[in-house]
Amino acid sequence: MTKFLKTASLAVIVGVLAMNSADAADKVRVAMLVKSLGNGFFEACKEGGIEASNELGNVELIYTGPTTATAEGQIELMNALIAQKVDAIAISANDADALVPVAKKAAERGIKVISFDSGIASGRLLQLNPSNASLIGQKQVQMALDAVGKAGGDVAILSATAQATNQNIWIAEMKKELAKPEFSSLKLVSTVYGDDQADKSYRETQGLLKSFPNLKAIIAPTSVGIVAAAKAVADQGLIGKVYVTGLGLPSEMKGHVQSGATKSFAIWNPVDLGYTAVYAAVQFTKGELKGKAGEKVPVGRMGTLTIDDKGEAAMAEPFTFDKDNVLKYAKYF
């Protein structure tokens, strides 16, 4: 019996080997490797990826990721993708360095690797950032002006910690924008720090509302701060007098948008990010793009990416959410 099994399986293996050599893959196979499965943000990226592959046609999208967000899990999956000889990989990495050797190995075997959202340090052709600091600063000031109207008025900023690198860069950009003539009607009266804690952000907002009775808008470039500020405005009965805007998550902000404490807020749109990542990855498989500074990558409905001298590119200004679209996105993130 065992002898028969051995002979039979040997025959099967030989047969399969013969069949496999004739396997033809003419579709462009692109893998989207995310930090972990079951994360709403990446599920939304996947939606965008599917949209891009349908639009481009002849693209097979492989959506994968480890069950827990670890570098080891992603390396294992990278090995599996390399083994399948996919044409391109777009990865959001759990570790900027640990994925570099395996990304280089993929490149050696002719696979085009790009990173998006959370980048890898090297070994990729492009790091796709959802946005950049100046676009983020500009967007928030614009939303504040839209909320209070042409007449303008006093605005304040509620940030995370005083040392938060990202927030400080964005605040500097906002100040640059406020200095421009089109925003001259807005007057920045104060910047306070809620340390990304809900209760401290809430108390700082209460302080702002007391100290500046003519306050018209609060800009909170942090997803914790914006929720706390909107709640404080609502609790003080100031809905319609003081508007909260900034960067937030649709799932956390939908209530405040519906109550009117917030007219609009922004964040990078993960659907657009997934769309752009897959679209760009496919462009690299055509062989003309090398990932050099100054190269332009066409990305369909999102326009064109320009690669900078660090091999990075910014997708777009943050996407605006208001009462018309917040519920649609709230189910993702």
Add this chain to the structure above:
Amino acid sequence: MTNFNLTPLPPYSFTWGLRLMRRWEVLLAVLLLLVMVGNSFLSPYFLDPYNLADATANFTEKAMIALPMALLIIVREIDISVASIMALASLLIGLAAEAGVGVPGLVAIGLLTGLAAGLLNGTLIAGLGLPSIVVTIGTLSLFRGITAVVLGDRAITAYPEAFTDLATMKVIPFVSLEFALFLALAAVFALVLHGTVIGRRLYAIGLNPTAARFSGLNVRRTKLVLFTLTGLLAGLAAVFLTARIGSTRPNIASGWELEIITMVILGGVSIAGGAGTIGGVVLAVFLLGMAGFGMGLVNVPGIVMSTLIGLLLLIAVAVPQLLARFRRGGEG
């Protein structure tokens, strides 16, 4: 002290339980064959020497620790702190690399950290007589906690190239240094467990610790040595994992203890102690490794993989029990 008797045991001296395990190995081998054949059908990329060589890297470090873990489980103990020992060893290797220590020094630090952590487990368990599951739950949190406190949200990535090359080094084409080392270790473990009096003592302790002690076996010292050995091999695994990914983060190797114990139990080692073979564990390592790699090739989501492996494990635990019950029922 110990007198090495290398003559193999005559087959009739195995208990019926061991004979059952031998059949379990045949079952594992058949399953492994089925998985290989199934994978080659499902994916055209499976039977490719480069790919199979890459695939071994995914499980070799876990497999190294499965060997001493099998011995521990045979003597009715368990060490669930192994992945945290790896994290601690990787941390110290990383700090040493940042201080400019050379490759032999880094390897030595990894091994010594593992050894010391294992010795601590062993002293608490064998010395103070504490239950191993409680002690190693404690050290699991302790070792991982130290790593997290020292690293914070930082990662150590400053590894010299000569160190990270350890992971890609090939002894012969397609066989990496770490995989060759695992095979050599497996041979040594099999020889000691199945061919020497030391192995027979381990089974004796697992089958009945009290009787073993009254027969003059030094149960405590044996357990101390086994925990230290487990720590040492966790240190060795940490050396290779750190070299392979070139980065130390607080969550390095997290959750591996369960995968390692899965290899051992699926390999037919009885969780009640006293039974199991190294051959079975090695077969289970390959079975899990090949099944995981094959599922990866056809992009089965990780959560489905875990579910299937969980099912496999339940079957592995339930089948011998059911067979034993059936046998007893038949007799009485």
